[in-house]
Amino acid sequence: MSMYLPAEFIVQVDYSRCRSCRRCVAECGFGTLSYQNDRVIADHKKCAACQRCVSTCPEGAITVIHNPLAYKKNYHWTPEHIKNLHKQAATGGKLLTGGGNDKVYKSYFDHMVLDACQVTNPSIDPLREPMELRTYLGSKPDSLSFTCLENGEYKLETEMSPQVRLEVPIVFAAMSFGAISLNAHKALAMAAKECGILYNTGEGGLHKELYAYGDRTIVQVASGRFGVNHEYLNQGAVVEIKCGQGAKPGIGGHLPGEKVNQEVSQTRMIPVGSDAISPAPHHDIYSIEDLSQLIYAIKEATNYEKPVCVKIAAVHNVAAIASGIARAGADIIFLDGFRGGTGAAPTIIRDNLGIPIELALAAVDERLRREGIRNKVSIIAAGGIRSSGDMAKAIALGADAVAIGTAALIAMGCRLCQKCYTGNCSWGIATQRPELTRRLNPEKAAECLTNMIRGWSLELKEILGSLGVNAVESLRGSRERLRGVGLSDTELDILGIKPAGR
């Protein structure tokens, strides 16, 4: 039946403008375009709408449109359901997808608004006054003790847990080498260094070329333990235990053997061409006490010099789980909401499991405060953060920092065609094909990322200025500065905010 599937997109070539340069044929990673009988021909069914041909055609001769007459209109049996059923009828397999959940669930970010100062308290102009975004991730004690020296100065007596400094409360989310190209990783690492933030290796190990960026690296320990050894753990600034991912809670990972080339093989410490399978749970974590053991094993291995982060997907019981993680000894909790991206996940999982980050974050922050242990951990929130506005709202709900994956990919050129799992990324990001990966210039991509972070930090400073505060810690957890628009009493209660107008 699959052969009868209509194309999702139609590639229209304006032959009056096409000069038959055939650049589009070379640019398409999906093999959609070919040159036959002196003209460019499109195999529409292969088109992923990644916009590479559209963007690179020197004549501007290509347009990609939705196939307008795909199916008879039906609000219940959407074209996607029909298409998926046909695909499964033909293959009998799980359907895969990439990117984040794209379904029409309510976005709580879009139902919250921030406050601003008027008259009674002055707003602050970030162009004239200092505006501080510096953030430290790590476990903090409830109190400090000092001794007074003879000269009247003070000496700190409290022994602090390791803290990692961010110049902007942003980190790049975990994306493994394997899922994305080495050039993409280099770009993230360079941008993280330039911006004074962190990037994350994901579960694919750390390529030797990136050791130079170690102090800006979160090294991840995932269930597959790819590339994990003593040297790796000690390269990073933070070690992250990945227990879950927002896009696929409860699901492991699978990097197809096709993507495991020589470089990936060496970095992951697996044979070339072999599938890299991350089991759903860590095989040494079947309970919270197991997690605690791993946290302390890592702390031992890194001499208690690095904060240990635990990443979990936002699920129904996330607040209690986070509380357990804080008590298990984690320094940072990474919460990944259901809009978070993925290189590959079963569509049915991505689209139906997990909860929005806004609700998860609000529930976790409140729970930890009620238990009096909020200081013990920093919270990183992720999963669909699209702009500095979303970032500011997440911080106001209680996040110490946000993580951005999809936004970073888009800054590097991604058009969100969601075909990462095919390894055909025409933009050279989510692929290992050398003819594609070389399209991504790491320096250029790093510049784009740096620009984006700079833009967000300028915007965050403007937001803080409007709020009349000059340090990000005065926004963090300050839900008084948020209001809900179009939310039910229960939703407002969970978010811990008032409705607009009150």
Place this chain on the structure above:
Amino acid sequence: MIGTFPRIPSGCAISGMMSRRARHMTGEAVIKSIALMHDRSNGLGGGFAAYGIYPDFKDHYAFHILYNSKQNRIDTENYLKDKFVIDRCEPIPTRNVEAVTDPPIIWRYFLKIEEKNLYHNNQLIDERDYVVNVVMHINNKIDGAFVMSSGKNMGAFKGVGYPEDIGRFFCLDEYEAYIWTAHGRFPTNTPGWWGGAHPFCLLDWSVVHNGEISSYGINKRYLEMFGYKCELQTDTEVVAYLVDLLHRKQGIPLDLTCKALASPFWKDIDKMKPEQREVFTVLRQVYGSALLNGPFSFIIANSGAMIGLNDRIKLRPMTVGVKDDMVYMASEESAIREICPDLDEVWAAKAGEPIIVELEEGVKV
């Protein structure tokens, strides 16, 4: 009902004076000083804190309480009897002042704690924590009752009206204190609530505040983690509680407490010597949620000190004047000159730099 008003942003006038030798002065001077800044308030709140006013009861906790009704008073007194030995209780003397209308019932109590009450499950609890819990309970759980102040040998006098009228209403010319602070309020809303006026007090801390705490939301949530309940919905109360938490409970020195509330900028911390850099970096890391942000000038006082503090970029005025053993702080220099024209020294307080005035060494109150 007390305690259910929305938060009220306000502009204001503040004035404070302290004798470092603990010489007692009547309230006339401080009334004169705050009255000069009449135009900075709008008649919706005025108040005073006075230290050293109850020498005959100086070891008692002096509770000043506002009640909406007689029944509220009976309920509260039943609770107080359960918690304390009440050695004396009486209405606070007032005189009729035309401009002060519809006052609540205002009483004061001189209280001692029986030692057996300080044991909870055989654990000795700190006497002051005990008092804090009682204050939190009355303010949040008992309808129509509000504790204006709860310290030893001190008290707060406040209400709805211009501060000079409130001062006369409470007969402050008849009290003698070595520290006086005063507040005239200009709320941008119109609740006729006596409890909402300044100073805000807890134990012997008092705070008068000009400005608005834009970081109130997180300061409140931070304090709640340590058992403080900020349900009075006025941003000033967080200042009193933060000072209580950091300085009294956690033992952070007073000047460092001020540096946590109005911390130096990172750019300045980065320039410090390594040891000091560590102190201030960690102070911000740990007490970031206690940072007070937004425009403010405060005068915070306790039995031994008066502290002036401005926000980090000085969005509110404050002037300091010194004459012999007297130190004055006020929103305007004129308010100081009004009562002490011939100052030895006068200067504008710097952004984020606390001015801590303590009793001279050896001075006994």
